[in-house]
Amino acid sequence: MSKQFRVAVVGATGAVGEVMLSILAERNFPVGELVALASERSAGGKVKFGHRDVVVQDLASFDPAGVDIALFSAGGSISKEFAPKFAAAGAVVIDNSSAFRYDDDVPLVVSEVNPEMVKERPRGIIANPNCSTMQLLVALAPIHRKAGIERLNIATYQSVSGTGRKALEELGKQTAGLLNFNPVESQVYPVQIAFNVIPHGGEFTDNGYTTEEMKLVWETRKILGDDAIRVNATVVRVPVFYGHSEVVNIETRDKLSATDARKLLETSPGIEVVDEHEPGGYPTPVTHASGNDAVYVGRIRDDLSHPHGLNLWIVADNIRKGAALNAVQIAELVAME
Numbered sequence: 001m002s003k004q005f006r007v008a009v010v011g012a013t014g015a016v017g018e019v020m021l022s023i024l025a026e027r028n029f030p031v032g033e034l035v036a037l038a039s040e041r042s043a044g045g046k047v048k049f050g051h052r053d054v055v056v057q058d059l060a061s062f063d064p065a066g067v068d069i070a071l072f073s074a075g076g077s078i079s080k081e082f083a084p085k086f087a088a089a090g091a092v093v094i095d096n097s098s099a100f101r102y103d104d105d106v107p108l109v110v111s112e113v114n115p116e117m118v119k120e121r122p123r124g125i126i127a128n129p130n131c132s133t134m135q136l137l138v139a140l141a142p143i144h145r146k147a148g149i150e151r152l153n154i155a156t157y158q159s160v161s162g163t164g165r166k167a168l169e170e171l172g173k174q175t176a177g178l179l180n181f182n183p184v185e186s187q188v189y190p191v192q193i194a195f196n197v198i199p200h201g202g203e204f205t206d207n208g209y210t211t212e213e214m215k216l217v218w219e220t221r222k223i224l225g226d227d228a229i230r231v232n233a234t235v236v237r238v239p240v241f242y243g244h245s246e247v248v249n250i251e252t253r254d255k256l257s258a259t260d261a262r263k264l265l266e267t268s269p270g271i272e273v274v275d276e277h278e279p280g281g282y283p284t285p286v287t288h289a290s291g292n293d294a295v296y297v298g299r300i301r302d303d304l305s306h307p308h309g310l311n312l313w314i315v316a317d318n319i320r321k322g323a324a325l326n327a328v329q330i331a332e333l334v335a336m337e
């Protein structure tokens with residue numbers, strides 16, 4: 001019989017954790033035992049794993065001994081405290097938070113881009129990139145290999161699910177409330193998100209950019225292994241439930257035409273090109289990304305203002321490829337070792 005793994009999902013009741021459970025089941029990951037962990041608040045409740053209900057246990061009092069693979073998705077402070085304990089007990093930790101992403105001895109892995117890095121894990125921890133970086137790099141890695149990316153100019157249009165379950169509820173409540181002429185209450189976002197767009201994600205840093213913007217800079221360089229790539233990013237939150245979109249302008253060392261880029265992307269892993277020059281002939285979060293695994297690329301155009309410039313529109317389900325799916329794909333790479 002092939003090896004079965006004792007798999008722990010930390011943050012199993014969250015927006016990402018719930019999808020991790022369903023993707024583990026969908027892809028028939030060889031789970032011998034599934035351990036669902038969350039805070040004391042949710043302990044004793046149940047989550048779905050395939051057709052089974054699994055009782056949620058309290059992370060704080062759980063003994064990690066015997067866990068083979070732990071998928072963490074409960075925020076950075078929880079990862080910082082508990083991931084090293086799971087790793088010390090022998091588990092391979094795959095962490096969704098930003099707690100370890102920039103540590104030199106923790107690999108940052110996109111399964112289609114740098115899968116070989118999963119083996120370089122001296123601390124027993126592998127980091128999953130930020131959702132916006134994830135879909136960006138699935139699309140950009142083939143272009144970087146072919147033509148050498150020198151500079152990126154990115155604007156994101158990020159859905160509220162990227163902020164977690166409470167943000168999904170806030171968009172729903174505000175939308176229903178406003179349509180019924182009720183006043184708006186904002187708790188998750190600093191201003192109304194329903195029927196609005198907010199040029200802010202994460203925390204503001206000293207240079208005026210936000211942490212979500214700087215993640216695109218740091219993570220792109222680390223994953224592509226090239227500190228010379230210049231990245232200019234603006235993060236915008238939009239009233240979409242699932243699916244992040246990105247407008248990306250790329251400057252390459254060698255000329256890559258839109259026609260050649262389209263051909264290259266059509267044969268690259270994890271990507272679906274949707275690029276008909278007609279109304280609706282492009283991917284959107286609702287029509288393509290939500291609930292699906294691929295990274296969708298459309299609106300592929302030569303930059304008319306730059307001889308080595310290229311424009312892309314990149315859309316993906318931020319909870320699936322942007323978080324849970326990539327974490328499970330990393331677990332599959334670990335399971336194959």
Ligand SMILES: NC(=O)c1ccc[n+]([C@@H]2O[C@H](COP(=O)([O-])OP(=O)(O)OC[C@H]3O[C@@H](n4cnc5c(N)ncnc54)[C@H](OP(=O)(O)O)[C@@H]3O)[C@@H](O)[C@H]2O)c1
Nearest residue numbers: 011013014015016038039042073074075097162164165323
């Ligand atoms: N959403 C995305 O697109 C996305 C993408 C990439 C990475 N991430 C990262 O994934 C993590 C979770 O995101 P999310 O969107 O799933 O958030 P969420 O919906 O708010 O879920 C948070 C999860 O963490 C658990 N948790 C909170 N405090 C805990 C504690 N003290 N001990 C144990 N468990 C605790 C919650 O359990 P309770 O039910 O007990 O509260 C819940 O299961 C974050 O680090 C986030 O940055 C998210």
